[in-house]
Amino acid sequence: MAVLTSQPSVAPADRLSLPRPFWMLWLGTVINRTGAVVQPFLSVYLVQVQNFTLSQAGAVMTVFGVGSLLSHVFAGWLADRFGRRLTLTGGMLAASAAMVVLGAASGFPAVTATAFLLGLTIESYRPTSQAIVADLVSPTLRPRAYGLLFWGVNLGYSVAMVAGGWFADHGAHAMFGVNAAVAVAFAAVVWRAVPESRPAGTSLTGARLGAVLRDRLMLGVCAVTAGYGALYAQAFTTLPLAVAEQGVNRTHFGLAMALNGVLIVAVQPLTGKWVARQDPNRVLAAGTAVVAAGFALTAFVHDARGLALTVAVWTSGEIVIAGTVPTIVAALAPQALQGTYAGVSGMSWSAGAILAPVIGTALLPLGPDVLWTGIGLVGAASALGALLVGGPVRRRVAAANVA
Template sequence: MTVIRALASCHFVVRAGGFVQTFLVLYLTQDRHLSAGTAGSVATAVGIGAVVSLLAGGWLGDRIGRRRTMLIGFSGTALALLALASADTLPAIWVAALLVGLLSELFRPAGSATVADLPGERERIRSFGLLFWASNLGFSVCTATGGLLVQYGYGLLFWLNAAAAVIAALIVWRRMPETRPSAPTGRARLLPAVLGDRRLLALALVFAAHFALFAQAFSSLPLVMAAGGLGTSTFGMVLGLNGVVILVAQPFAVRVLAGLDRYAVLSVSALLVGIGFGLGVFVDSGLGYGLAALVWTAGEIGIAVMFAATFTDLAPAGMRGGYLGVAYAAWGVGTALGPVLGTALLERAGPTVLWLACALMGLVSSAILRACRSLVLAGDSGGERGA
């Protein structure tokens, strides 16, 4: 389908060209000579903006259209990146970083709402899977080339990142029609609907916890591996293995999992992520961490296949963007809090307690996701009775 190929192209382009956020801390400490703490606060500003952006992107997608929201996000991101590159005072850097966060994630819930507008449950799951695959392919390109490009100066990374955003905007402008349902029902009542939907709130909370757990792969795990005498190259190979497995296995996983009960898939996947990190208690070599990564990567793939489609099922037609915005905001909150909470637990209690806590979190998340199926069925039955 043309619209999905265009959307997948956008995901690939913005991830492949997403150099600035990937190398932001290095840029601020090495090129701008800011302290690590100050650089971290700037990165936090981007993260705060991104959470707001995810909520706003879903709401705007329902209000002004998916296509227009993505155009605003991509074109605005290009300008915000150039503003960040030229900012020469700390307040200006903070403001520009916040703008990058506020604009850079508008496309994600709006694009997912475009997929949600498609007819056919299996087609939607396959399309969400393609977007996840394209994003991971783009991220692999970004990490593989960014380290080489940075030797020509960080300014080049900003220009290339801005160019990627412009290219994505052109793809949307030329190739993507508007898919928003014409019926205006519910667009003005998103907040009451969200607060009154216990199924949505339960899923948002459990996924925020899940993504906080998964964030240990990029925060606590490298610290534990370094403390165990394993170098950054070994950690890089573990992350590389994660990326390769996703690129190879995920298209096949979509075909296998699309016809299964999604809450069963989500429950098993959350458990696999918890077990994978819990194996950190028993491993101390690159091979051991690589095998553990295979387990949590299998769980990551299962979650990715079903994540957006699950929230899509809960949403009224006029609120698909808003519901998906809540879903991705849960992802943003989890990824923001995960490193802080994980490293704090690691510092105070040590790696064994951290990995056991991860295993417990995976078990609890798995149980809640299985229980959420009953909530959804009860909600559907209630809707049928009310009809």
């Protein structure tokens, strides 16, 4: 299995620079995420505007989640089969149309069906963007490039959370139009400024999902990713419920969680060059262990300051991990399957995130000691898995580069 070694379109003397198409992709991503106001507040909209019951809102969100889970693999397959540029542009235009229809829909059946379509398209940019970076950026610079994309997503998301809250209170239907508009803007930026990057002649041999499922090493990486997803997603599922019982009120919880975004925006760009010089498998293992330790320390939290400290710990691990998984996946994937590998990787993270509330709520009644020790062990297992797959990943990459 060959490793993609296509070089970025920059002058040889400027090897530390990222190519212009990457920066245009980054810009489009920031624009898109800045206006991504629907997803964080969709459940609120369903209850307060559509007047759905909690069970109906939960069902719609579940269907939306299933669509999002499938979107990773579907978009990755399309990117390998029909090209990155067409897939990303088409996916964003389809997401925009789904946004508009969902904002106009009423009634449980129509809203549910449209929410599935939105879920199926809204995450399509992720595996496609990963494949574009793998095509354009040299292997040594990929951790930095993927880390910058992660930073851009969080930069935009911090704005979207504020804007979405305002729309949820003052114009819930308008937020669908805003989100649809930024998706169209993202599509326009990509179509205008990001050329097709898929290596010539790969479309006929690409898009084979079965090849990924037969790659045991890739499946091992996916298991590690799923474990990390189950660990990290506790921040948005079990954590707010648990710390309320441990004495932290909602206002203080929100302030502590805001620290996560502040640290990512302020610190993550400073780590890119250092992370790029390290082995991504070891960085993934170390970072996951730090995230696990941060959540395990939550057992001792009884006030906002203690919570802020644990958030700072697991955020530091999250920051260094940012570009590692896509870097590893890009190294394992052959040229013809960069999108498909990225899609399977994204789906594995989403699967872990879906498991997060199942694990967390099962442990929650047993008390904070058992809960956070259990969550910490999930993270420790994921970190150990990252170490175990690291050696085989390095050997495959070395063999492919020699060949």
